[in-house]
Amino acid sequence: MSSLEQIASCVSGYDPDALPVEKAQEFIRRFVPRVETVEKLPLRAALGRVLATDVVSPIDVPAHDNSAMDGYALRGTELSADGPTRLRIAGTVLAGQPFEQRVAPGQCVRIMTGAVMPEGLDTVVPQEFCQVEGEVVTLPAGAVRPGDNRRLRGEDLARGRPALSAGKILRPADLGLLASLGQAEVPVLRRLRVAFFSTGNELRSIGEPLEAGCVYDSNRYTIHGMLQRLGVELLDLGVVRDDPQALEAAFRQAAESADAIITSGGVSVGEADFTKQMMARLGEVAFWRIAMRPGRPMAFGRIESRGRQAVLFGLPGNPVAVMITFYAFVREALLAMGGATPQPLPLLRAHAEQSLRKKPGRTEYQRGIVRQVDGRWQVRITGSQGSGILRSMSEANGLVVLHHDQGHVAEGELVDVLPFEGLI
Ligand code: AMP
Ligand code: MG
Numbered sequence: 001m002s003s004l005e006q007i008a009s010c011v012s013g014y015d016p017d018a019l020p021v022e023k024a025q026e027f028i029r030r031f032v033p034r035v036e037t038v039e040k041l042p043l044r045a046a047l048g049r050v051l052a053t054d055v056v057s058p059i060d061v062p063a064h065d066n067s068a069m070d071g072y073a074l075r076g077t078e079l080s081a082d083g084p085t086r087l088r089i090a091g092t093v094l095a096g097q098p099f100e101q102r103v104a105p106g107q108c109v110r111i112m113t114g115a116v117m118p119e120g121l122d123t124v125v126p127q128e129f130c131q132v133e134g135e136v137v138t139l140p141a142g143a144v145r146p147g148d149n150r151r152l153r154g155e156d157l158a159r160g161r162p163a164l165s166a167g168k169i170l171r172p173a174d175l176g177l178l179a180s181l182g183q184a185e186v187p188v189l190r191r192l193r194v195a196f197f198s199t200g201n202e203l204r205s206i207g208e209p210l211e212a213g214c215v216y217d218s219n220r221y222t223i224h225g226m227l228q229r230l231g232v233e234l235l236d237l238g239v240v241r242d243d244p245q246a247l248e249a250a251f252r253q254a255a256e257s258a259d260a261i262i263t264s265g266g267v268s269v270g271e272a273d274f275t276k277q278m279m280a281r282l283g284e285v286a287f288w289r290i291a292m293r294p295g296r297p298m299a300f301g302r303i304e305s306r307g308r309q310a311v312l313f314g315l316p317g318n319p320v321a322v323m324i325t326f327y328a329f330v331r332e333a334l335l336a337m338g339g340a341t342p343q344p345l346p347l348l349r350a351h352a353e354q355s356l357r358k359k360p361g362r363t364e365y366q367r368g369i370v371r372q373v374d375g376r377w378q379v380r381i382t383g384s385q386g387s388g389i390l391r392s393m394s395e396a397n398g399l400v401v402l403h404h405d406q407g408h409v410a411e412g413e414l415v416d417v418l419p420f421e422g423l424i
Helices: 004-010 021-031 172-180 219-230 244-257 274-282 319-337 391-395
Strands: 038-042 071-074 085-093 107-111 123-126 131-133 136-139 162-164 185-189 193-199 233-240 260-264 283-293 297-305 308-315 348-352 363-373 376-381 398-402 414-419
Touching (some): 021 283, 071 085, 162 172, 193 219, 193 244, 244 274, 260 319, 274 283, 274 297, 283 308, 283 319, 297 319, 319 391, 348 363, 363 391, 363 414, 376 398
Parallel strands (some): 085 107, 193 233, 283 363, 348 376
Antiparallel strands (some): 038 185, 071 107, 071 123, 131 136, 297 308, 363 376, 398 414
């Protein structure tokens, strides 16, 4: 595993005191390890888990050419080009019951959707095109072309070809696809374990009285929710006071039992330095000032205890900054640590309903409400954007991402929006 210093030398123009968002992301990407333990799960239990190995199809799906329609199977060569085609019905073939008889020239077979195409027949004419009188079917010229309405053997998955790639987060379609291969068990990577706690003497947990100058700890709930959506195992270590012994105990417990640690608070410049000191003492930690808003201060590195170590994300304390830094850095890092191949999040382009002030030289994440008006996407900002105003986040349905080099935005201008739907 590389040291922070080694990684710093690989990230061009690395400056911990003025770190662009993309550089911080690159740094994190290079630093984090990936879990390797594989476990086998029954198919249904694998939803949302990360596939550990490529899956190669052991069979052709479908296993035979079959009909895509209810109708009549025939030989494409027997379709008449300039008049109706007349064929004699030789029998019926149902799904799951192969038709063993030979079909003579001039004959067709009544066929149901999914039934195996009888030997020699390659075309299906849907029943609504056909006129049936006794044993004879008549279809008009041009109703079908040779090969129509036939599903080819292996057209979904061909035997020996990759069906799913390692690193895929399994979705309902993937479970179905694995089932279509007859696979009862799936190899997945073990779930990532993430420990988290809040730091600050002013924090009170729900249920405790709120003394003067105190606030309820909300970050632990936001973090819990965001982590739960990522499908990791959670270890909630509560509120930890700004006290060296308590902090050391929490960091050690976290490092010994988790792959990653997320803390909030205690990394800003004005802080009593306990948390930062403790992080630096128990591992290898960089303290960054990221060119972003909200969320400027952040600690990143690893904490060690008794030969075990965990990646540390020391997030700022402000409730909005916690969420923004989680989305900007932690989400992708945890996905990568869990073995997933992270996909870039799709951005929406929307017209700003108001002008936005923005300084070039930092990335800003403003909380917005995006909606469609007369077929075009528009976005407005959710009131005051202070990094302590969690309501701005709760009311929003997306983040307006104002990129590093971007300046002020005029009313009506197009901006990038990261919709919350599907974010984690
Ligand atoms: P800090 O980064 O520790 O200086 O905290 C910055 C601001 O965020 C302060 O106003 C803290 O009271 C507030 N804050 C820190 N942690 C939490 C938390 N877990 N829940 C709610 N507010 C917090
Ligand atoms: Mg604090």
